[in-house]
Amino acid sequence: MDLETITTPALLLDVERLRRNAERIGNRVRDLGVRLRPHVKTHKSIEVARIQTEGHSGAITVSTLAEGSAFAAREFQDITYAVPIEPGKFPTALALAKSCQRLSLITDDPELPALLNEAARNQNVFVDLFLKIDCGYHRCGVEPDSKEAREIPERILDSSNLRFAGILTHAGHSYHCRSRHERLTVARRERDVMRQLAAELRDSGVDVPTVSIGSTPSITVVDHLDGIDEARPGNYIFFDAFQASIGSCTLDDCALTVLAAVIHRDLKRNKIIIDAGAIALSKDRGAIEFDPTSGYGRVLDLEGQDLGLSLASLSQEHGEVMAGTGDISRLKVGSRVRVLANHSCLSAAQHSHYNVLEGGRIVDRWEIHRGW
Numbered sequence: 001m002d003l004e005t006i007t008t009p010a011l012l013l014d015v016e017r018l019r020r021n022a023e024r025i026g027n028r029v030r031d032l033g034v035r036l037r038p039h040v041k042t043h044k045s046i047e048v049a050r051i052q053t054e055g056h057s058g059a060i061t062v063s064t065l066a067e068g069s070a071f072a073a074r075e076f077q078d079i080t081y082a083v084p085i086e087p088g089k090f091p092t093a094l095a096l097a098k099s100c101q102r103l104s105l106i107t108d109d110p111e112l113p114a115l116l117n118e119a120a121r122n123q124n125v126f127v128d129l130f131l132k133i134d135c136g137y138h139r140c141g142v143e144p145d146s147k148e149a150r151e152i153p154e155r156i157l158d159s160s161n162l163r164f165a166g167i168l169t170h171a172g173h174s175y176h177c178r179s180r181h182e183r184l185t186v187a188r189r190e191r192d193v194m195r196q197l198a199a200e201l202r203d204s205g206v207d208v209p210t211v212s213i214g215s216t217p218s219i220t221v222v223d224h225l226d227g228i229d230e231a232r233p234g235n236y237i238f239f240d241a242f243q244a245s246i247g248s249c250t251l252d253d254c255a256l257t258v259l260a261a262v263i264h265r266d267l268k269r270n271k272i273i274i275d276a277g278a279i280a281l282s283k284d285r286g287a288i289e290f291d292p293t294s295g296y297g298r299v300l301d302l303e304g305q306d307l308g309l310s311l312a313s314l315s316q317e318h319g320e321v322m323a324g325t326g327d328i329s330r331l332k333v334g335s336r337v338r339v340l341a342n343h344s345c346l347s348a349a350q351h352s353h354y355n356v357l358e359g360g361r362i363v364d365r366w367e368i369h370r371g372w
């Protein structure tokens with residue numbers, strides 16, 4: 001199979017770049033003195049997880065329980081489900097806990113430990129539970145200086161079938177940073193908030209087994225991680241147009257593109273339509289906060305060179321590409337391009353599999369384990 005004949009739209013995964021990203025960030029995390037627990041939500045692929053955990057413990061983070069089950073059914077036995085747990089998911093979560101060596105869940109709710117403990121006791125299962133901390137993102141998590149940050153660990157420790165796993169945070173606000181300096185400030189705060197809280201909890205007699213942080217913009221810039229035990233970056237394995245625009249990586253690091261075909265050409269309006277729309281790419285606006293012209297991704301030729309075109313709008317199965325500073329005259333109906341999407345995690349999650357690209361040829365097919 002090659003790029004001229006495979007059905008479009010199709011995900012292309014450049015395995016050499018993937019290996020390079022896995023090695024570079026894996027080594028960086030090791031050099032920072034912390035354990036790597038990559039977030040596999042970015043790819044949801046067993047083969048990719050094997051590459052990124054090679055030489056590490058094999059611990060992973062998941063974003064859905066379906067992902068957890070798919071990975072537990074392979075060799076992945078130490079799993080953190082890093083979305084707050086709620087009672088409707090107890091049966092699935094407890095079944096997953098039984099099927100792997102260690103399942104860790106997270107909460108920021110004072111009433112949750114008692115409910116989860118009762119369900120776990122009824123099933124005779126033991127579950128690790130992290131306290132989720134808000135280090136400035138304000139999506140989930142308790143404030144580090146709140147009374148809940150002291151109360152919830154005590155409640156977990158008082159529960160017969162729960163173990164206090166430690167404290168966990170995600171600096172998602174690093175995605176709004178405009179400069180390396182801003183990213184470094186957020187990364188330092190993510191680290192410092194957590195090590196200070198861990199120290200306070202330990203001073204009050206609470207054992208904090210693990211202090212867990214992680215996001216790609218922060219791990220790629222942080223100067224040290226003293227006092228932190230593990231990092232959970234995810235996006236770095238593919239990177240994407242957005243990460244390149246905020247400086248977490250270069251465009252040459254980006255491993256994931258969507259192959260698309262030209263389905264319409266309008267020379268009068270100086271535009272083409274490709275068969276990669278919102279379903280194939282996701283509608284992520286990327287670096288729109290900093291660059292209003294960023295569009296829905298970068299249009300590349302089959303060798304990966306930027307064509308200087310603008311992916312201006314998307315509908316379900318159509319992508320509208322305006323000539324911008326580029327030239328569309330050579331792009332006829334049936335011509336193929338590659339789109340470097342703004343957000344690789346969201347694009348990957350739209351597809352059933354990766355077409356693995358090595359030396360310009362498709363050499364394998366790797367499944368994507370979707371669902372909730």
Ligand SMILES: Cc1ncc(COP(=O)(O)O)c(C=O)c1O
Nearest residue numbers: 039082170215216232233234235
């Ligand atoms: C809880 C949590 N941890 C870790 C990550 C990984 O972040 P990134 O993909 O920026 O590396 C995410 C991403 O959304 C997350 O929600």
